Each structure stands twice: as structure tokens, then as C-alpha cells.
Amino acid sequence: MARALQADLTLIDGRLVPGVVVRVARDGRIVSVDEAGSRTPTEEGDRSPIQRLRGKALLPGFVNAHSHAFQRLLRGRTEYRAHGRDGDDFWSWREAMYRASELLNPDDMEAVCRFAYLEMKLAGFTHVAEFHYLHHAPKGARYADPVEMSRRVLAAADFAGIGITLLRVAYQRGGPDQPPSPEQLRFVDPDPEAYFADLEATEAGCADDGARPVSVGIAAHSVRALDGDYLRALASGARDRVVHAHACEQPKEIEQCLAETGRRPIEHLADCGLLSERFSAVHATHLGEGEAQLLGDAGASAVICPTTERNLGDGLPDLPELMKAGVSLAIGTDSHARIDPFAELRQLEDGERLRTGRRNVLASAAGEHVAPTLFAAASSGGARAAGLEAGAIAPGLRADLIAVDLEDPALGGLVGTRNAENAILAALALGGHTGLVSDVWVGGRHEVRGGECLRYRQATEAYRAVVDKVFG
Ligand SMILES: [Zn+2]
Structure with a gap:
């Protein structure tokens, strides 16, 4: 489905930029990336209401x-x-x-x-x-x-x-x-x-x-x-x-x-x-x-x-x-x-x-x-x-995206301070962990919400049976 996402910070060209609206078309590709103050021509995704991702940073998957x-x-x-x-x-x-x-x-x-x-x-x-x-x-x-x-x-x-x-x-x-x-x-x-x-x-x-x-x-x-x-x-x-x-x-x-x-x-x-x-x-x-x-x-x-x-x-x-x-x-x-x-x-x-x-x-x-x-x-x-047309938040690429939680203790004392964007990105790269990942979109589909995926429990049971077969 078409959607529009706006996190507190969005990673574009190696920089965390505030206030960006990322619009995704029904085909799972990004149609526009609007930095604050700029506006690209209206496209299919523009009709979607903006989903605010408060306390999050949006990164390429x-x-x-x-x-x-x-x-x-x-x-x-x-x-x-x-x-x-x-x-x-x-x-x-x-x-x-x-x-x-x-x-x-x-x-x-x-x-x-x-x-x-x-x-x-x-x-x-x-x-x-x-x-x-x-x-x-x-x-x-x-x-x-x-x-x-x-x-x-x-x-x-x-x-x-x-x-x-x-x-x-x-x-x-x-x-x-x-x-x-x-x-x-x-x-x-x-x-x-x-x-x-x-x-x-x-x-x-x-x-x-x-x-x-x-x-x-x-x-x-x-x-x-x-x-x-x-x-x-x-x-x-x-x-x-x-x-x-x-x-x-x-x-x-x-x-x-x-x-x-x-x-x-x-x-x-x-x-x-x-x-x-x-x-x-x-x-x-x-x-x-x-x-x-x-x-x-x-x-x-x-x-x-x-x-x-x-x-x-x-x-x-x-x-x-x-x-x-x-x-x-x-x-x-x-x-x-x-x-x-x-x-x-x-x-x-x-x-x-x-x-x-x-x-x-x-x-x-x-x-x-x-x-x-x-x-x-x-x-x-x-x-x-x-061999994939993805890997950045830019128009035309697949909307493979993740949101990370800026309120996690790993980033404590950085978010909310002045000129902290480079420090936040460095803390994520050098001290981040999987628990920070709250949401995942694959080709625009919202696959992980609030750190959870419904199919995980079902998959775990079948996996355990294989572990018992191999190591039991
Ligand atoms: Zn190998």
C-alpha cells in the first residue's frame, strides 16, 4: 500500500536529516523524499496521510x-x-x-x-x-x-x-x-x-x-x-x-x-x-x-x-x-x-x-x-x-526501511542536544544493537511493528524440533 513516513531523523547521503517525509508508492518504491522546506511534485504516495514516527530515526534497510x-x-x-x-x-x-x-x-x-x-x-x-x-x-x-x-x-x-x-x-x-x-x-x-x-x-x-x-x-x-x-x-x-x-x-x-x-x-x-x-x-x-x-x-x-x-x-x-x-x-x-x-x-x-x-x-x-x-x-x-535496487532513501529505490528507537539508553544524552546528528549516527554505528530496531518495511510493507513479528513464535516451534533432531 502507498504510505508516507516522517521520522524525527532520516539517514540521507550519510547524514541524519530532521523532518523528512518519505513517500512510498503501491509498487513498494520510494516516490519522493522531501526534506524540510522542499517539496517535490505530487505523486501517487502524496494522497496517503503522513505516519509520524516519533522518537525514531529512519534508515535504509x-x-x-x-x-x-x-x-x-x-x-x-x-x-x-x-x-x-x-x-x-x-x-x-x-x-x-x-x-x-x-x-x-x-x-x-x-x-x-x-x-x-x-x-x-x-x-x-x-x-x-x-x-x-x-x-x-x-x-x-x-x-x-x-x-x-x-x-x-x-x-x-x-x-x-x-x-x-x-x-x-x-x-x-x-x-x-x-x-x-x-x-x-x-x-x-x-x-x-x-x-x-x-x-x-x-x-x-x-x-x-x-x-x-x-x-x-x-x-x-x-x-x-x-x-x-x-x-x-x-x-x-x-x-x-x-x-x-x-x-x-x-x-x-x-x-x-x-x-x-x-x-x-x-x-x-x-x-x-x-x-x-x-x-x-x-x-x-x-x-x-x-x-x-x-x-x-x-x-x-x-x-x-x-x-x-x-x-x-x-x-x-x-x-x-x-x-x-x-x-x-x-x-x-x-x-x-x-x-x-x-x-x-x-x-x-x-x-x-x-x-x-x-x-x-x-x-x-x-x-x-x-x-x-x-x-x-x-x-x-x-x-x-x-543486485538490488535499494540501499538508500532516494526516489526510485525500493522502500526497504527500518526505524530505530532514539529513546533507547544506548543513545541517552545525545538526542535532544545541539548538533548531535553526527554523534547519534556514530553511536548507532559503533554502539547500536538489534533491540533498537522497532519497525521494518520491506518494499513498503510494514513487516515488523514495535519490535515484533507475528510469525516468529510459529517459526520457533518448528525450528526447535530440528535442533532436537540434530543435537538431541
Ligand atoms: Zn560462507
């Missing part, structure tokens, strides 16, 4: 640019040191993740995705890029409908009322000269022809309902899981779809790539023709000399997942190097050890402060504040990575 929704199951379940090990790391965590993934049937998958997507929406994410690789039945048997699992993921996003870019993952092997392990067989499309057949079948069954964006993209799992011929076939069949790939998350993957191809992962992906303005490198933690520039020259994005990268002990990426090279940044909650966009934002900058011993590292010029860069990664950068 956050985009979760990297998710494996089923890994939500592992939250809290892998935080101990297993018997018989010298120490845990990414690779031992992966074994636990594989064990959980082996047990999930399509009903379980849908239940877990529903729950994870509702948590995201309540946290202020209006869109998710789902890096989906659990395609087939255990041991790799095909379901009667080969794209059943993809359909279930899309159905879960529909239930949860969140926009989705389903990135169907191509997965071929366990590593260079290494066949897939029994657990990995569920992920495998043995050749590009099989992959594209399933990708197109997924696209054929997916309808963008206008207000809630739904699309399908390509994911190359990693240079470990795909050989050069497969990567080249993905590049030549990509057309205008977005393409994501895990890259440079772990040193071992880089060593293997160098041994197999003589090139580092980003160099190899570039050689295979995958880099473009529609490409996103997920993690980009351990880049070698010149790799950030390869991404920047192609107009590509990097999706950073700070909470997961810390949880798995991946390391800290060099964000200023990526920014200097012109790489657009986005964020993702990846393994969902936590689903909190504010935590991801904060850690982008905090990680740099710890890595470099300096402050305000992500402010791109003298005199600039750091918060606008952080919010841009979570909204416009994420929208770009997900």
Missing part, C-alpha cells in the same frame, strides 16, 4: 550479503574444545557443520531458514543473499524435484517476508585432485551443464512479487571446490546475474590454489573471467599484493563477515587497501554465530583499530566521520552486491 541460513543451527554448539584435539580451527568447525548438514531434509531446511530469516528481519535486515549449497539428498541422490531445496529456501524467505537473492552454489570437488567427501556429495553438481540446468529451473520457479524482491544468482563456492574449467564455464554462462565466491578466507586454501594453478585465488578467478562489477569476493581476508586492485579495477565488491571471521579464527582483512583500490564493501552474517548488523558494522572499524593501532581508519578523508562509510557497507554496498 540493512542487506545481509552473505548467509548460510542452515548454519544458524550451530549457534552455541561448537564453542568448546573437543576431546582428542590440540586445538579447534576453521577445519574442525567445518566437520561439525557437515555433520549437521547431513541430517537435514527439505522440511528441516525450510524450518531453519524461516527462523533465521525472521531473526534477520527483526534485526533490521530487509534482504539476504543466501549462498545456498545444500542441494541434494544425503550421499548426493537427486530429489524428485532436483531444485526442491532451493524452492524451500525461497519459500522460507516468502514466509519470513524478507527479500532474497538466492545464490545457487556450484560445487564440484573436495579440493585439487580430491573427489568430494561423502558429506560433500549433497553439494555437488558434477559439471556446469548440470549446474546451469538446476540454476535455470530455480529461476523458472521464482517469482518476484514486486514489493519483495526475489532473484537468483551464481555462487562459485571457492577455488578449492571448483577447477579452472568449471570456473570459466560459470563466467561464460553468468550473463547479467550476480556472481559471488568465497575467496582468501583461510591460508591453506591459498597455498592449495598456488600449488594447483601458480596463482592466488583472486588472480585465478580473474584469469577465469569471473571478475566484473557484478562479482563479490566473500571474506577477502588474506589478499596478496595486487589482488585488491584486481577487484577494484573490475568494479567488484568484497563481502566482509566480521563476526564469523572472528568466530572461526580467519583473521582480519585489510579494509583500507580494498577501499583505496575502489572495492565496494558489504557485510554478511555468514554462519550466524550472531545476527546483528550493528555488530558487523562496529567490527569493521574496531578490527582496523586493533590491526593498525590507529583510530577512524575507515574515514576516507581528513575531517570525515567513520559512520557513513559503515552504514553504506550495510545498505548501498550490500544492495550492490545482491
